[in-house]
Amino acid sequence: MRAHDIPAGILPVQRGLYYGGAWHAPKAGVYLETINPSYNEAITIAPVADAADVDAAVQAAHAAFPTWAATPPVERGRYLRRAAAVLREHAGPLALLDSLNNGNPVSALAMDAGFAADCLDYFAGLATEIKGETIPMGDGNFNYTLQEPLGVIARIVAYNHPFMFAAARLAAPLAAGNTVVVKSPDQAPLSILRLAELVGDIFPPGVANFLCGGRECGDAMGKHPLVRKITLIGGVPTGKAVMKTASDNLKPVLLELGGKNALIAYPDADIDKLVNGIIGGMNFTWSGQSCGSTSRVFLHESIYDHVLEKVVELLPERHKPGIPTDPKTTMGSLVSRAQLEKVQGYVAKGLEDGGRLVCGGVQPTDPALKDGFFFEATVFADMQPHMRLAQEEVFGPIMSVFKWSNEDTLFEQVNGVDFGLTGSIWTQNLNTAHRAAKRIQTGYVWINNSSQHFMGAPFGGVKQSGIGREECFAELLEFTYTKNVNLKFS
Structure with a gap:
C-alpha cells in the first residue's frame, strides 16, 4: 500500500508529543519523515523529543504519581480494562498502521492488539495482589512489609512490534501504581502516536505519557533524576x-535484549513437526x-x-x-536500509567463513x-x-544449521555464546526433554514447540539477553519496592 492509498482513519491525526493529558509540539520544533520500508517512501512526519521534552513529560508524570498511587487497586484495574477494550475495537487499523511503518505482514500483526489487550486485562486482575507479609518478631512487636510503587517509569520499546510492546508494557507499572513515559522506536513511531490518541485520555492526566524520539530522548529518560526505573526492549x-x-x-533497569537462540533436535523427534518448528521458530x-x-x-x-x-x-x-499490507503476505520487509545492509553483510561473512x-x-x-x-529467507x-x-x-x-553427535559437545556449543534468551528442544523422550531443558542456559525453553508466548509465564533472558522477567507476576513486582514497618507495642 502506497502512502496515497492509505485509508482514512489509519494514520494518527496528531503529530505532537502526549504528556500531562494534552498534546504538545516538540520544544525544538523538530519533525522527521517516517517511511514505509516496503517502498522506501515517506508516509508522514513524526515529532522528535529532546531533553527538554523529556523533562516536561517526566515532570507531568511525577506530578500525577501521588494521586495515581493512592487510587485503589481495583479502580486502577478498571482503567486498564477500559484501555484493553479500546485496543480490541481498533485491532485491524492498528495492525495496518504498524505494517505500513515497520514492514511486518498485516495478517500476522493482527494478533498484536489482542496480546496487548490481554496483558492489560491480566495485570488489571493482579492489581489487588501486590501484597506484603507479616514477620514474627515475638511479643511486643508487630512487623510487616508493604510493596510500594516506585514512581515514574520510563519504557523504551522496539520497532518489530511497536504498538503491542508500548500498550502491553503500560500494564504492569500502571497496575502497581506507577506513572509511565513511553518512548517509541525511531524507525516506527506512528502507532505509538495512535495509541496515545486512543488510550491517553482514558487515564488521568500525566499517568500515561508518550514520546517519539531517538537516542537523545532515550538518554534523557535514563538520566532524569525523577525517572525511578528505565526499561528497554532492544x-x-x-x-x-x-x-x-x-x-x-543508580537507577534500576529491566532489559529484554537480543538472542542467538538454539533449536536442538534429537534423533527421535517427530520430523514433520520438527520441520514446522524450525521454520516457525x-x-x-x-x-x-x-x-x-x-x-x-x-x-x-542421523536426521541432519x-x-x-x-x-x-x-x-x-x-x-x-x-508487500506487507497484502493479507496474503507471509514475510514482510526489513525495517530500514541499514538493517538490509547489515543482513547482506552477514551473508558475506557466512560465505567467507565457510558456511554453505x-x-x-x-x-x-x-x-x-x-x-x-x-x-x-536464508539458510x-x-x-x-x-x-x-x-x-x-x-x-x-538468516538461520544457521549445525550437525551434532555428542551431547556434551552439543551443549558446549549451544551455551558457548553470550546470549541466553530462548531455546527449543525436540524429542519424544520425556527424560531427554527434561535433561536438555536443565542443561540449556536460557531464560525460556520450549519443548516440541517454538516461538509461542504464554500469558503469566515469565519471559526474559540470562547473560547478555537481559535482566528481569516480563509477562508475569514478577513483572508487576519489578515496579515496586519493599518497605518494612515495625510497630513496638507500649
Whole structure:
C-alpha cells in the first residue's frame, strides 16, 4: 500500500508529543519523515523529543504519581480494562498502521492488539495482589512489609512490534501504581502516536505519557533524576548504553535484549513437526526481526540431511517476501536500509567463513519489491561454532544449521555464546526433554514447540539477553519496592 492509498482513519491525526493529558509540539520544533520500508517512501512526519521534552513529560508524570498511587487497586484495574477494550475495537487499523511503518505482514500483526489487550486485562486482575507479609518478631512487636510503587517509569520499546510492546508494557507499572513515559522506536513511531490518541485520555492526566524520539530522548529518560526505573526492549548495544546511563544515579533497569537462540533436535523427534518448528521458530514472518528467533538449529547427524532437505524445500513456499499490507503476505520487509545492509553483510561473512548457503541469501527479484528492503529467507548449512554468523545476533532472516553427535559437545556449543534468551528442544523422550531443558542456559525453553508466548509465564533472558522477567507476576513486582514497618507495642 502506497502512502496515497492509505485509508482514512489509519494514520494518527496528531503529530505532537502526549504528556500531562494534552498534546504538545516538540520544544525544538523538530519533525522527521517516517517511511514505509516496503517502498522506501515517506508516509508522514513524526515529532522528535529532546531533553527538554523529556523533562516536561517526566515532570507531568511525577506530578500525577501521588494521586495515581493512592487510587485503589481495583479502580486502577478498571482503567486498564477500559484501555484493553479500546485496543480490541481498533485491532485491524492498528495492525495496518504498524505494517505500513515497520514492514511486518498485516495478517500476522493482527494478533498484536489482542496480546496487548490481554496483558492489560491480566495485570488489571493482579492489581489487588501486590501484597506484603507479616514477620514474627515475638511479643511486643508487630512487623510487616508493604510493596510500594516506585514512581515514574520510563519504557523504551522496539520497532518489530511497536504498538503491542508500548500498550502491553503500560500494564504492569500502571497496575502497581506507577506513572509511565513511553518512548517509541525511531524507525516506527506512528502507532505509538495512535495509541496515545486512543488510550491517553482514558487515564488521568500525566499517568500515561508518550514520546517519539531517538537516542537523545532515550538518554534523557535514563538520566532524569525523577525517572525511578528505565526499561528497554532492544539490542545488546542499546541495553548497555541504557544501563550505563542509568548507573549515574543508580537507577534500576529491566532489559529484554537480543538472542542467538538454539533449536536442538534429537534423533527421535517427530520430523514433520520438527520441520514446522524450525521454520516457525526462526520468525521469518517478521524477516527474522525477533529477539526470540531460534536462529541456530542443531540437528543430530542421523536426521541432519533429511531434515535440512525438507526445510529447504518448504521454506520458500511458506515465506516468500511480499508487500506487507497484502493479507496474503507471509514475510514482510526489513525495517530500514541499514538493517538490509547489515543482513547482506552477514551473508558475506557466512560465505567467507565457510558456511554453505542452501537457501536464499539475496534480495527477491519481484519487480513489485524493487524499492523496498526485502530479503529472502536464508539458510546456511554445515556451520561451525567459531563463525561470526554462529556467534552474533543478526536480527534478520538468516538461520544457521549445525550437525551434532555428542551431547556434551552439543551443549558446549549451544551455551558457548553470550546470549541466553530462548531455546527449543525436540524429542519424544520425556527424560531427554527434561535433561536438555536443565542443561540449556536460557531464560525460556520450549519443548516440541517454538516461538509461542504464554500469558503469566515469565519471559526474559540470562547473560547478555537481559535482566528481569516480563509477562508475569514478577513483572508487576519489578515496579515496586519493599518497605518494612515495625510497630513496638507500649
